[in-house]
Amino acid sequence: MSKRITDVFFDLDHTLWDFDKNSSLTFEMIFKMNGITLNLKDFISVYEPINLKYWKLYREEQVDKAALRYGRLSDTFNALNVTVNDRVINKLADDYITYLTSHNHIFDGTIELLEYLEPKYNLHIITNGFADAQQRKLERSKIGHFFKTVTNSEMVGVKKPNPKMFYYALDLAQAKKESSIMIGDNFEADIMGALNIGLDAICFNYHKAEITGEIKQVNHLLELKTLL
Known part of the structure; x- marks a missing residue:
């Protein structure tokens, strides 16, 4: 240069x-904690593009932090035709942030x-x-x-x-x-x-x-x- x-x-x-590796490990952990029985690979393949979409909206000030954390999970479960109530989604959203830095690859x-x-x-x-x-x-x-x-x-x-x-x-x-x-x-x-x-x-x-x-x-x- x-x-x-x-x-x-x-x-x-x-x-x-x-991020992708640490995020996958975190979802594996919090799904077990909350009794969510989903194929992790199927979930991740749908979640990742939805998460990127929400981060773009967040960068553009179109959603706030709370909407990003809830919406990316809610939209993924909807896309997978899996019914998860709001209380559990909010718990998963909180647990995800809490445990994400348990993995630090x-x-x-x-x-x-x-x-x-x-x-x-x-x-x-x-x-x-x-x-x-x-x-x-x-x-x-x-x-x-x-x-x-x-x-x-x-x-x-x-x-x-x-x-x-x-x-x-x-x-x-x-x-x-x-x-x-x-x-x-x-x-x-x-x-x-x-x-x-x-x-x-x-x-x-x-x-x-x-x-x-x-x-x-x-x-x-x-x-x-x-x-x-």
Whole structure:
């Protein structure tokens, strides 16, 4: 990379913290706790796109936190033609948040990458996740100490790709966008959000999404060692 980078900003969920794996393990746990007898793979295959839809609505301020947590479960059960009453859905929604950070798998290469980058750059997190949960994820996965600052959407009052998220994070980090870079998995929130304010970005495209244009991308975290 030709220009001098001083600060590297990471997304957390789906970029360093293996959200899909940890989420599946959490559902397995809370279904047992609440006597839900569903095929987990069938549930997850329906839940994941619904969850992504709700997070997009949440980013766009069309639903709040409570509606996201309830709606993604309610819609999934409806799509599976499984009757679950509101009391149980609300209990599952609460249990999911409570137990999600009982599992803290991170992507292959995360520790090696952060140990490689830490002596060379100031490392930071920019996340749309909820403050309490994100802090627990960082601590329990034992990667929190790598990061000088953590910016979450509850601190700022908006979510990525809103420019305010990136400007807030840059100010908190005392970093300049010209000497910083954003790394994340979500094309809309992380990559376009950064590029739209003139902040360089690399897409962690582990899901092998088709990306057009001149967007820098890697399929494995350790490939970032060749770019940084």
